[in-house]
Amino acid sequence: MCIRDRLGGYRLRAAAAEPRRDLAAVAAVGGRFVCPGDREWPSQLDDLGDARPVGLWVRGRPDLRLWSLRSVAVVGARACTPYGAHMAATLGSGLAERGWVVVSGAAFGVDGAAHRGALAAGGATTAVLACGVDVPYPRGHAELLGRMAQQGLVVAELPPSAHPTRSRFILRNRVIAALTRGTVVVEAEYRSGSLVTARQAQRLGRFSMGVPGPATSGLSAGVHELLRGEGVLVTDADDIVELVGDIGDLPPVRRGPVLPRDHLDAATARVLEAFPYHGATHPRDLARTAGTSADETLGRLYELHSLGFVEREGDAWRLTPPSARNDDARRGDT
Template sequence: MIVPIEERLARAVLTCMAEPGDQRLGRLIEQEGAQDALAAVRSGEAPAGLDRVELEKRFPAWRARLSEADPERLLATCEESGGRLVCPGEAEWPSQLDDLGDGRPYALWVRGDQDLRFGCLRSVALVGARAASAYGIHVAAEMAAELADHNWTVVSGGAYGIDAAAHRGVLSADGLTVAVLACGVDVTYPSAHAGLFTEIARSGLLVSELPPRATPTRPRFLIRNRAIAALTRGTVVVEAAQRSGAISTARHARDLGRAVMVVPGPVTSPTSAGCHTLLREWGEAVCVTDASDVLDRVGLIGDDMAPQRRGPVLDRDRLGPAARDVLEALPSRGGAGAARIAVTAGVDLDTALTCLGALAAGGFVERCMKGWKLRHNPLDP
């Protein structure tokens, strides 16, 4: 579907006029369309069928921003930085964002050459603490790189700590990563991530609901978390304190019916306290420790299921039932005769002798003055 230029210009203005996720504006757009919604704000008259009193309370604040909203200049500025505007209904629009209902983005400003919709078809969010520990950074980078090796896109928020580690892990594996920003896609925040954002724009995508040159605020960080959750099949919280933006992303994922996964950490670490709370109190939260656990939750049955975890296979695990019973019947210290071993193992003497011969050949037992004894094997204690 090709969105008419008038619709694109109207949606560009709407991203300037109201903060992202405003459900009152979302309902107005859903009923009237972007162009007519914008006309209603300019006229100051809310259409019938909506909460007119509530809407008209918002109109003055929205109109105050319209004087600075020049859609053609915004589109030109975005194009200068290698970006574009993606609108609902276009081929590149990720339809999973529609799960947000009235709170879905009015449009998305995107920077990078990759296709946003295609890139997010198989995607996972990795989020966590800004003040991350070395443990959290290591886990996030390794998990992100492994997911990239399996051709999964990793979505995060471009912040310090876990977010940056996740993005860098994907880049190290030549995978696709998406950074959802709380500022314009042409704004570098934090400034220390200038190089990281350049790399993401080159091989991945920078995405924002805010227009070019928009600066971040605390509410904008929180509201963008719902977009991170909605874009992906599931959210992994790698590290999070009790009060954390990562917890809000997990909450949005839960409310949207997406998978919520949590990496456990040291019980003494405050940056893992929020993770442990999720595991303890949320029935939906699942413990994950590596990429295979994540794919087991969000992947396709038969293709991405994690292998069953087992301990190391010891030589004695390969023994038959009778040989195992005979081996267990030998005393831990000293030796014993074949008759005594047969009684203890619950087998007849011939079976005991046969098994003892096989066990001796396998290096498990050896003859001694008292009959038979265990042979020490450092690899199979």
Template sequence: MTTEPTPTEERRARAALTRIAEPGDPAVGRWLRRHGPVETLRMLTAQHPLPGISQTRTTGYRLRGQHTRPDDDLATIETLGGRFICPNDPDWPSQLNDLGDQRPIGLWAIGPAALRPWALRSIAIVGARACSDYGTHTAATLAADLAEAGWTIISGAAHGIDSAAHRGALAAQGATVAVVACGVDKPYPRGNTELLRRIGQQGLIIAELPPGEHPTRSRFIQRNRVIAALTRGTVVVEAQLRSGSLITARRATALGRITMGVPGPVTSALSAGVHQLLREEGQLVTDAADIIELTGSIGDDLAPERHGPVHPRDLLAPATAAVLEGLPGHGEADTEHIARAAGTGVDQAASRLHELRTLGFVERHGNRWRLTSAARESGTPRIR
């Protein structure tokens, strides 16, 4: 009679598997779904062939399997003040399950916050590494405003837009999560060491890879799927036509999340990828209110109606406004001349002129009328 693996055995097995399998490996994900972590680990480290897997790939699994030390890795993350989060743990974000067989095996995490509640109301802000001052300012402002509104900012801790988004959230004393493509104890890029230290103290750093692992190109690409799945929506701020941030946006769309883009100058190559995204599938946003309306609660998070400034003349009744338009821009005119220009009767024009005089738009000089200096300076449009 076989016994069910204990939670501790399953945690150890998942920790070991993060050293054997690359992030997003669908074959390992399929075995995990069918057999569970303990049996999957046994399959990958045994000597019999693996179903549907080439011998070369099988050899790679076995070679890595010889060097797994799950107890050491779990002790290391504990020493760092972190933890290893597994599916079905209370802190596991259930939206990651939307990735199916590409769901993370587990997440190594450093930071004081609980991941699950933070991820429930979160936005990804991603974009170009070599960004412009416009992109840096926009990303930081969006992040700060969203953080002040109670949203978690999730990004990849890379140079450029990612860093600006994290810094904007931190400056607002808000919540931010860095999803890294290496071990949580390996600051990358090196230039962001201090930023990552601050995120680890105030927010969260999470990774699929165990402590000590280094990033590779494929790991960056796979990291993007986690960012897309964790959040309600992804905002792209500056991206060229070939950009990793567009991968994140497309994964978000495929997962049913909201994909958004901030437009930029049409003359900038850094805006070309965003504009393509907006043509194909993205929603155009310009501030935090736009983002919250698209991703927040239906009916509760509507952005304020946008309009230009309201001038006193905008509040005039149409007939009164027509008489005001009938006055010359410079000089004076009598009531009959103004009535003819306004297309109304003389008595009607006289009545409206007295109303306009009370409101401070016109002044009377004998039997002639003229605009006040305030009305002329306000740019009241003339029809003639």
């Protein structure tokens, strides 16, 4: 399409616009129009340059600018798996519990699960729509959108009564990417609007993150491709906050369960490791293998006996059979 034809189309759309009608319509549902220069305008949207929205239609009491300062987008497949829905809800609730606003597109699947997770945790969530803020789309999320209009924010670039089209979803995605500090993709195929959002976030200097899934799942293929590039692998809210948060927002140390044998001192642990898996052995053989003296080995053996790890058999010692150990020693089995 040439520039002349495109300008002609813009003139026709401008001639059909009725700003007073739109303002009255958004006011009727308790909304407002926010544009650049307003106190409530999120300045990070200016990073879009010429693609910056002319303004945003907003429903909900919270301040859009303030809520967007600490926000993360959680997006993904509409036809997600139970795993994807679980992870989206878990991330949504985890981020909300840590004081972050969860932003998504209110679609079926991952979007809806992320919104519900945030709401279930009593947290904050923002829906960015590809239609008017007064249009319940998808219809199956009418109740969810109503809750967000009461407890959170519903935002759209399009005026009231506007209905979604394929191209409008793509336009909506750039707003999600620019509005937040980072975008997390939970599940996505190779050709997915969620990946468009994540890559837009990368271009804007935001964090792009992905939740890994089964290598055999087509719904994780797009996420894995993102992770092979500049995307960062995340598995929970702590991982996300470490990336997008302030200095000092570090995740807890990752480690497996603490076992009783972890509390043994080094010499006692060496004596225990010196035991053969089957059969009895003499203390002098244990001392030679563990590199300890005979007297020290004997003392360590009685410590291990009191903890239920070993038992005496004449002059020899053997590992206590797992079925005969006490609960603490059984938990120490490897």
